[in-house]
Amino acid sequence: MNSREKNDTTAITATDVDAPAELPDGGLQAWLQVAAGFLLFFNSWGISSSYGVFQAYYETHLPDASVDAIAWIGSIQSFLLLLVGVLVGPLCDAGHIRALATAGIVLIFLGFFAASFATRYWQVLLAQAFCVGLGAGCVFIPAVALVPQYFSRRRALATGVVTTGSSVGGVAYPVVFQSVLARAGFTWAARALAFVSLGTNAFTLAVLRPRRRPGKKMARRWCVKLDLPAYRDRSFVLYSIAMFFNCWSYMAPIYYLQQYALSFKTPGQDVGTAEYLVAILNAGSVAGRIFPAWLAGRFGPVNVLLGVSVCVSVVTLCWIAVRDGGAGIIAFAAMYGFASGGLTSLPATVVATLVPDLGVHGTWLGMVSMTNAFASLSGPPIAGALLEATGGFLGVQLLSGLGMVVMTLFVAALRVSRVGKTQGWIA
Template identity: 35%
Template sequence: MSESGKEQKNFSSYDDTSPVNATDEEAPPLPPVVSSPPIQDGGTRAWLQVVGSFLVFANLWGLPFAFGSFQTYYQLDYLPNKSASSISWIGTVSTFLLIVIGVFTGPLFDKGFFRLMLLTGALVETTAFFLLSLCDTYWQIMLTQGIMVGLGNGLLYLPGLALVGRSFKKHRSIAMALTTCGAPAGAIIYTLMFERLIGNLGFAWTIRCMAFFMLGAYLLSFPLMLYRATNIGDLGSGGGQARKLFDATALRDGLFWSYSFSNFFLFFGYMVPFVYIAAYGQTYLDLDRSMALIMIVIAQAASIVGRLAIGYTAARIGVMIPWIACGLISGILCIAWAGVESEGSFIAFAVLYGAFSGALIPLPPSVFPIVCPDPKVLGARLGMAQAIGSVASLIGSPIAGALAEVNAAPGETNWLGLQLFSGLVMVAGGCQLIGLWILLVRRRQIGKLI
């Protein structure tokens, strides 16, 4: 192993309970819980927890990644009197609440309320989707699919990954990679369900079928995660030590701001193609609805491959080079999206963007223990960075949708404005990553292969 690799490993070991290979949005690191039993290291019990957490992630992040299906249907059929920007707020509010609530529920997990968070979150999300099947106005859909789903997912955000992260040492990166792959897998499942059912069953029963699938996934996942689980504290025991939510010293740390701004700009544009890709295919390329929605499936399938392939590459040469490359390439692909004029080039764009942008999810937390090597404030600072990034996820797609209406004829879409916006902000994030890389090499006095 290279000297830089050893340094990285040493930094990562400060917080032995942190799932450092999980997603930036999906997995904040966890400070040690004083009353918890020692960390396990694999075994049948632990791998069953991975399966259970995979199913939770399929619901937790599968729906936000599948929102492009809803965006297109709402925009063209169900809510035609609402703008694309207004509709996109439904998906971004849900994602924003998922991340922010997830950050602030850390103390609940630390105090032992693991089961309560899981059960309450699943109940709220499933109830929201059943209620969504009864909705036919914008404010009702925003309340159920936007706010209620976001609040429920915020409670589910931390526990699944935390449990898996504390069940492994040697194979933690593999376990976390498999768990987070539940997100694109869920997006594929929900997109295919929507595409296959909406024409035959209509909106109400399509949503109910998705809600029943969601309920079944939770009923299957919770026994796998909780039965005879020995790496969590007793419910409500109060024996855990609650984490710190805010660290004022981070505001004076240039490395913290460099990391936060990099992720902010990357996630400013990250979700835009996933939200609007189906609408682009249906309105600009005149694809039928089925083929347009399949593009979301193609992008998410490529995302799974990209996450695993780039994760393996990062283990070999460090995280920063793959992270920078994927950020810049994703931005360039969004700009190149403006030249997509045929079904073949559209498929190529979906595959490439899915593969390279998917890698942006698992890479950032692997670097943060180097950005912040102090284990006492690592969790607080990463939570703060995530909160900053969540704002980008909230406003990115609506801004892109608003730009798509500028200088557009009635009933038309200015796709160029949307495409350039998503591309340029992601390129800016990639360039900021280069600055972060330089700062890390200079200030942490480690090798270039970080």
């Protein structure tokens, strides 16, 4: 009996659930699940990656709250989105994807609708940070947990398509918010987002068909356990640390790029495209998610993740050289979106490569998300505190850029750790 069988804290295994062994790797039903996952990402990470427009709005309409206090709204939202994964991941392995998706969809709608009535900081915090964050956490891992149930050879590509949902959501949500805000005010802008989430997710529930359903053994379980032996796996530990620094650094440009562009505008000057920088950034990441996912199928997800990490580190540090709020910042937003896209599309595929048993794929994703949650909670507020303390953006830029460099070093160590564990150089 090996250590995985002996350890009482072992998570759900593939034998606990009813899961067919043969994967279709295509077909209408399989691609409909990709569409469902796309929309779940649209309404989870798409919302989270749109927070920059709210950051800029709340700074002028919640004058009693500091810059870093407002950043806590988005940080707590991202924190819960990721932290809930440690509970949601094993439940996905147990076959409860539909129930989780339904709960998340309801919470996201209620959160945005409640935010439309908010006039104080604490009200926004409860509605947008806690309610929307918990809802997004319920749908995020089900979105990527669907793919391994239907795809094998095309898994990386299918996952890449799913994760582009966050890019499209990151374009749609800011544009809808800014458009309705200009015409009808914040109340209806928030309600518009609530109805966008509800309408798109209605299609999700209509086509969602998980192949893995709760087995009899899982029906009797009510608790969720971590797969602690994973923390003795060197590759998993290196990957978890790398993703911690990714999440710690990734959100700073999304939160503060619009403010950076507006800092170059004089009072009364037209803000131009500054209000749409978050949408431009997310539009750039659409190709940045699909292309690395396609490459991962040919060269291995760990190899491609290393290349993406190097590129995003260089691009993020180039933010320091951008000295205008016009063409330069637009170009940076598009380049950062493209370069960082793979940091969202590749992780689930990398975990599927590292995990010894796909029956605990969701559990491992949840464990990585738990680590990432604390990075997302601390990164943007620290950046906001640096901005307030220094009165300039250099601290924010260095925090994000150097964090990406550290991530790259750990991804390189992960690649080295895979030597001898894969056939040839593909990893």
